[in-house]
Amino acid sequence: MSARSALACCFAAVVLALGGCDSSGTPDDPADAALFDGGGLDTGKPTPKPDASDGGVIDPDLAEVPELTGVSPQSAKVGSVGPSVIVTGKKFVARTVVQLDGAVLATTYISPTELRATIPTGKLTAVGQLRISVGTAPPGGGASQSLLFDVVNPAPILTAISNPSPPSAPLGSPDTKITVTGADFAAGAKVSFDGLELVTTFKADSSLDAMVPAAKLTKAGTYDVVVKNPAPGGGTSTPIVFTVTNPTVMLTSVSPNNAEINSPATTITLGGTGFLPASSVSFNGVKLAAVTFVSGTQLNAQVPATSLVTVGDFPVVVT
Known part of the structure; x- marks a missing residue:
């Protein structure tokens, strides 16, 4: 008998002593199956466990729906x-x-x-x-x-009114364009002046142009300017003040600048700068009743005949 044959016979003898094998070499006693499949030794892998529902095993990697x-x-x-x-x-x-x-x-x-x-x-x-x-x-x-x-959209950040600079306009100004600068201006951002949303042009996320209508420039004072970004998100910036000022009036000419004594009522044309619709004209300290605003540089006024009965030089003043 060779060494290999002797080893085979010994192996067979051990199996038979444990309970015998069928013709396929599988243990014929179910109690011996544990010894055949590893006997509970740590193989480095999770041991499948019986699944009572189908007699199979549960995959250790089986996951639930997250x-x-x-x-x-x-x-x-x-x-x-x-x-x-x-x-x-x-x-x-x-x-x-x-x-x-x-x-x-x-x-x-x-x-x-x-x-x-x-x-x-x-x-x-x-x-x-x-x-x-x-x-x-x-x-x-x-x-x-x-x-x-x-x-x-982010909340806008308003840092300056760069035009006009300083941020102001004379009372009675026509429609006035302003440029605001800052950061995080979104597409669709709007400039608001004293609560009125202005027609706004988006130039960049740091610059917008808007038009302040003349109707908002008829009363001297300070007015808040803000930028508003649309939703979702968005919001309103902190305000910057824009000032509507009473202009400095300068009278440079009166035409005609003379009249004959006892003349009838005479219309005079005044030239200068800073004239407003609410401007008044005084002749020799008396406010004239008939004053017509033509533009910021021209007024027409009527001097009554009762003011032309004395020879002399008389001051004309615009306020």
Whole structure:
């Protein structure tokens, strides 16, 4: 008998002593099966456990459907750098991933209740809503419900009224264009003057033009100018003051500048600057009743005959 034959006979003898084999070499006593399949030794892999429902075994990698309960932060500003988000829920496993509008994001597994991922900057180029979900690949697993992530307009920052400079206009001015500067102006941003939303031209996220109508420049005083960004997000900037001033009046000419004594009522034309619709004209200290505003540089007034009965030089004053 060779050495190999002797070893085979010994092996067979041991098996028979334990209870015998059938013709296939499988133990014929169910109690011996444990010895055949490893006898409970640690093989480095989880031991499948019986499944009472079908007599089979449960896959140790089988995962439940993940549940998504929260995302933080829940929004980002349009045009910003994509933020890192913390995704919370239940039943996360190491292969669970975060999905954005169905696309898988690079995901860091923290715990069965927390994952982390980064929103791509390229997804923040326009205002809107994104859908965040989580998913676990088979075996088992599945996809969670979605939560919304908002891409919103920022709150505007107003730093200056760069034109006119200083930010003011004389009372009675015509429609006046103003330029405001700052940061985070959104498409659709509007300039507001004393609560009135102005016709606004978007030049850049740092500059807007707007037209203040003449009707808002008829009373001297200070008025708030703000920038408003539209929703979602958006908001109103802090105000900057615009001043409507009483102009400095300068009278440079009177025509005609003389009349004969005892003349009838005489109309005179006054030239200068800073004239307003509310300007008044005085002749020799007496306010004239008939004054017509022509422009900021011209007024017409009528001197009554009763003021032309004495020879002399008489002052004409505009206020």
